[in-house]
Amino acid sequence: MVRVGVLAASGYIGGELLRLLLQHPEVEITAATSRKYAGEYVFRVHPNLRGITELKFSPNDPSKLTSSTDVVFAALPHGESVKIVPQLADAGLRVIDLSADFRLSDKGEYPSWYGYDHPRPDLLEKFVLSVPEINREQVKGARLVASPGCMAITAILALAPLLKEKSLGIDREHIVVDAKVGSSGAGGKPSLSTHFSERFSVVRPYKPAGHRHAAEIEQVLAAMAGEKVKVSMSAHAVNMVRGILITSHLFTATAVKPLDVWKVYRSMYTGSYFVRLVRDKQGPFRLPDPKLVVGSNFCDIGFEIEERTGRLVALSATDNLIKGAAGNAIQSMNLMLGFDEKTGIAMAPLHPV
Amino acid sequence: MNTSCKECGAALAVPNDAIVGEIVSCKDCSTEYEVAEITNGNVLLKPAEQVGEDWGE
Numbered sequence: 189m190v191r192v193g194v195l196a197a198s199g200y201i202g203g204e205l206l207r208l209l210l211q212h213p214e215v216e217i218t219a220a221t222s223r224k225y226a227g228e229y230v231f232r233v234h235p236n237l238r239g240i241t242e243l244k245f246s247p248n249d250p251s252k253l254t255s256s257t258d259v260v261f262a263a264l265p266h267g268e269s270v271k272i273v274p275q276l277a278d279a280g281l282r283v284i285d286l287s288a289d290f291r292l293s294d295k296g297e298y299p300s301w302y303g304y305d306h307p308r309p310d311l312l313e314k315f316v317l318s319v320p321e322i323n324r325e326q327v328k329g330a331r332l333v334a335s336p337g338c339m340a341i342t343a344i345l346a347l348a349p350l351l352k353e354k355s356l357g358i359d360r361e362h363i364v365v366d367a368k369v370g371s372s373g374a375g376g377k378p379s380l381s382t383h384f385s386e387r388f389s390v391v392r393p394y395k396p397a398g399h400r401h402a403a404e405i406e407q408v409l410a411a412m413a414g415e416k417v418k419v420s421m422s423a424h425a426v427n428m429v430r431g432i433l434i435t436s437h438l439f440t441a442t443a444v445k446p447l448d449v450w451k452v453y454r455s456m457y458t459g460s461y462f463v464r465l466v467r468d469k470q471g472p473f474r475l476p477d478p479k480l481v482v483g484s485n486f487c488d489i490g491f492e493i494e495e496r497t498g499r500l501v502a503l504s505a506t507d508n509l510i511k512g513a514a515g516n517a518i519q520s521m522n523l524m525l526g527f528d529e530k531t532g533i534a535m536a537p538l539h540p541v
Numbered sequence: 542m543n544t545s546c547k548e549c550g551a552a553l554a555v556p557n558d559a560i561v562g563e564i565v566s567c568k569d570c571s572t573e574y575e576v577a578e579i580t581n582g583n584v585l586l587k588p589a590e591q592v593g594e595d596w597g598e
Contacts, residue, residue: 450549467549469591470571 190525193219193257195248195272196264200376201286203234204514205261210241212518212532214525217241218256221248248272254279259525261517262286266302274308282331282524284517290315290334291404301403318520319408320529321460321487322348327523335520336408338512339367339423340401343434344408345463345487346504349456350438352412356452357440358500360413364437365405365421370428370478373508392425399423430509430541431478436502443495453489461530462511462519466490476505483507484537485515507537542584548572555584564589 194205197220209217220230222245230245231238246252250272253260259282262269269287276283288302295309306312316323316330319341327333336344343365350358368391374382381387381394399421409417450465457463467490468474476488484507492501506512515533522529542555551569559565559576565586566573574586 446548447550450551454550465569468571469548469573470566 189216191218191258193253193260195221195262198222198225198233200372201263201513204509208518214527219246221246223248250275277332284333284520286335291317297403301400319344320519321463327520333520335517336404337401338508340404342432342504342506343405346489346502348412349452351409353452356444359439360417362439363419365419366435367423368426368433370431372430389427394425395423430482430507432506432508433478434504438500440498443498449491462486464488476503478505481505481507481537482541485511485533487511
């Protein structure tokens with residue numbers, strides 16, 4: 189059994205990592221840390237795990253993790269991870285970081301997007317930004333992995349094949365990513381804006397311009413396209429607990445045909461269990477809807493074409509805590525350790541929710 | 542009898558005992574086709590009539 193630790197395991201992502209890893213047949217959780225809840229039973233913070241584990245939280249002590257774990261999932265906030273993860277990386281542990289601290293490969297991007305100078309730029313080139321459906325082979329050979337942001341990975345999966353395929357003639361300067369995300373995307377720490385009376389029933393445009401995830405999306409899409417790509421992003425908080433719907437708008441000089449877009453998606457995703465193409469002619473769920481991926485590691489992708497304006501609308505949906513975080517991280521670990529990438533995370537989505 | 546979906550390009554298997562007028566649908570995009578003609582094992586499909594939904598447009 190592989191010994192795994194979860195750093196900052198008391199948040200929603202930490203809770204999902206524990207829930208999924210407890211059912212993973214190849215791993216044993218040897219540490220779940222929390223500064224606030226050290227000494228407390230895990231199920232007191234994650235009540236869904238009562239009866240499943242007797243694990244207790246331990247302090248965030250990197251030196252203890254190096255002796256008790258082989259792999260560490262770090263679910264620390266941005267800016268905090270970079271203070272602890274380098275010690276784990278330097279000690280030779282495999283690390284899967286879920287913060288933004290190691291996602292961007294260019295150190296020059298950190299001051300403008302995250303407001304700090306990166307203290308360990310040498311590590312940025314060692315971390316692989318893991319989107320297994322796109323860079324599976326790179327992830328297999330990695331010891332250090334950064335898992336993308338939940339909205340970023342959902343957008344990337346819908347957009348990457350379209351940017352890679354030059355014959356579609358996508359305008360790379362004008363790509364608009366519109367995100368709608370559930371309340372769990374804001375984490376487990378309460379605030380006035382997450383208070384039920386303020387949060388319930390909203391369609392709140394909380395970041396209409398300048399969302400940080402645009403940096404990750406541009407980085408991956410530029411690698412796909414082989415040239416610079418510009419992404420404009422808007423994010424909205426909507427009335428769900430879990431789930432993300434990304435509606436991306438792309439423009440082409442001449443209208444593309446549905447058959448061509450199907451071919452492009454199939455060429456990249458045939459054989460990728462966690463990507464499902466959804467463009468159905470019947471029933472109420474004709475295009476991706478987060479309602480149909482909740483509880484799973486799937487990303488549903490679909491599209492529509494507006495010939496009159498040369499607009500290609502790409503839609504993608506994920507469970508923000510699973511494919512958008514814990515599930516993608518575990519899928520990455522599976523690849524790093526040579527397991528089947530579906531191990532422990534192949535569950536079907538819930539329905540209805 | 543094998544053919545492909547004109548909408549999405551997926552492989553479309555028409556049962557060997559299909560008869561003219563039978564409806565077959567694509568498993569990937571659920572576009573429905575009506576069997577228009579069968580000649581020497583070759584099947585000719587035409588789009589089946591489908592009712593759209595009113596989404597408040």
